[in-house]
Amino acid sequence: MRRLALAGVLVLALILVAAGGEAIRFGVIADVHAHDTDSPIEGKWMTNTEARLTAFTDAMNEWKADFVIELGDFINGWLVLGANPGDPARIPDVLAWAEGLYAGFDGPRHHVIGNHDVYNLDKAQYRSILGIEATSYSFDVGPYHFVVLDVQFAEDGTDLAHTYTGVAGFVPEAEFAWLRDDLAASDRPTILFVHQMLDAYIEEWGRPLIANQPEIQAALVADGDVVAVFQGHAHENAYREIDGIHYVTFEALVDQGTLPSWGYVTLDPAARTIEIFGEGEQASYVLSY
Numbered sequence: 198m199r200r201l202a203l204a205g206v207l208v209l210a211l212i213l214v215a216a217g218g219e220a221i222r223f224g225v226i227a228d229v230h231a232h233d234t235d236s237p238i239e240g241k242w243m244t245n246t247e248a249r250l251t252a253f254t255d256a257m258n259e260w261k262a263d264f265v266i267e268l269g270d271f272i273n274g275w276l277v278l279g280a281n282p283g284d285p286a287r288i289p290d291v292l293a294w295a296e297g298l299y300a301g302f303d304g305p306r307h308h309v310i311g312n313h314d315v316y317n318l319d320k321a322q323y324r325s326i327l328g329i330e331a332t333s334y335s336f337d338v339g340p341y342h343f344v345v346l347d348v349q350f351a352e353d354g355t356d357l358a359h360t361y362t363g364v365a366g367f368v369p370e371a372e373f374a375w376l377r378d379d380l381a382a383s384d385r386p387t388i389l390f391v392h393q394m395l396d397a398y399i400e401e402w403g404r405p406l407i408a409n410q411p412e413i414q415a416a417l418v419a420d421g422d423v424v425a426v427f428q429g430h431a432h433e434n435a436y437r438e439i440d441g442i443h444y445v446t447f448e449a450l451v452d453q454g455t456l457p458s459w460g461y462v463t464l465d466p467a468a469r470t471i472e473i474f475g476e477g478e479q480a481s482y483v484l485s486y
Contacts, residue, residue, distance in 0.1 A: 221339045224257040224302075225460040225473075226250075227268040227429030228449035230313065231295035233287075238278035242452040247298060249450050249457045254301035256476065260461060263338055265302050266345075268429035268447060269311025269392030271295060276316065276361060288317040292326050307336075310347050311392035311429065312357070312364050319358035320349070333372050335379050340466045342385040342422070347372065348393055348407050364430075366393040366407040373412070380420040386466070386486060387423045393430045396437055396444040406430075417442055424486035425471055434480040443471065443486070448479040 229250060232243035257265050272292045275285035292314075299306055310332045314323055320332055332347035348366035349357045357363065368376070380387065389395075395413060397406040407413065417423040418440045425443040432449035448458040458477030465472070468485075475481040 219339045219466060221341055221464040221466075222260065222262050223338075223462050224253065224260070224262045224265040225268065225427060225447055225462055226253055226265070226450045227447040228270045228311070228432055228451055229267060229295065230270055230273040230449070230451035231291055231298075232273040232277070233291060234277050234280055234283060236273070236277035237280055240453050241273070241277075242454075243273055243277075245452040246295065249452065250295065250298040251301060252457050253450065253459050254299065256459070256461075257302050257304075262302075262304060262461075264305040264307060265299075266307040266390055266427075267299070267309065268390060268427060269309040270313040270429065271299075271308060271311065272314055272318075273451075274313045274316030274361070285317055289322060289326055292318070292323070296327055307343075307345060307390070308332075309345055309390050309392050309429070310349050312349060312360075312366070315349050315357045315359070316361050316363075317359060320347075320356050333375065335383075337383070337385065339464075340385055341464055342383040342387040344376070344379060344387060344389045346376065346389060346391045348391060352408055364393065364406070365402075368407065368409055368413055373409075373416070376413075377416055377420075380416070380422065384422060386464075386469075387420070388425045388427060388464075388471075389417065389423060391426060391428050394428045394435075394444070394446055395426050396428075396439060397431075414439065414442075425484065434475075434478070436480070436482060441486075443482075443484045445473065445482065445484075448475070448477070 231246045235242050335344045350367045352367050354369035393406050435446035456477035458479040461474040463472040471484040473482045
């Protein structure tokens with residue numbers, strides 16, 4: 198049934214191109230949590246990383262995606278619950294191993310830094326292992342603009358590093374200024390990628406998950422070109438629209454007794470739609486902008 202459904206997605210994409218729209222297609226995964234050890238108390242079976250990540254890259258190669266992106270927590274970090282975590286010094290090698298699997302995709306690959314990614318690493322190590330120059334950057338594909346945002350900062354603006362735990366996020370003023378300038382420099386429909394959710398309020402904290410979330414949301418609305426925010430972290434599908442912007446939280450790839458899950462995303466500039474076809478437990482959406 199999935200192959201038939203995927204065939205339908207391929208036919209739709211061909212129809213869009215034939216109709217004169219330059220359809221852009223990309224694959225999205227969230228919360229891979231690559232590891233060589235399971236976390237039984239959490240119910241995270243991370244020794245299935247290779248099978249799941251390879252299934253994703255194989256699917257994206259078959260679909261001929263323009264690019265792929267993972268939305269953070271690419272690596273779990275040393276800490277597991279209910280098992281011997283072993284030597285934390287091996288975590289950089291685990292990240293390099295996971296990147297080698299991700300490189301099975303024959304095209305551009307993008308990363309969003311997540312809170313788990315800095316549990317045992319600093320950002321310089323993270324960038325070096327993944328071969329990336331920055332954790333906040335933007336790029337264009339066809340008629341669309343894409344922004345990758347790094348929210349792994351303490352509220353004093355310092356980089357988070359070797360935290361071993363922690364989930365809060367923050368955007369310091371220097372990155373915020375860059376974001377505003379970057380958005381202002383483009384008039385293309387824009388999708389922002391972030392790890393922690395930009396639409397979550399934590400009642401027990403009495404504040405948003407990302408501390409300066411209201412200011413960030415206001416900047417996205419003020420720009421006028423941002424059509425969607427794609428995010429991870431929660432491990433479960435979620436969707437809401439705020440001030441005309443679609444906030445989509447993606448299902449985790451990591452095995453939690455769940456099917457391998459990811460999104461096939463097609464952007465159609467002629468119809469002004471964002472179509473997310475969900476694999477596994479990922480929800481499907483057709484969103485207009």
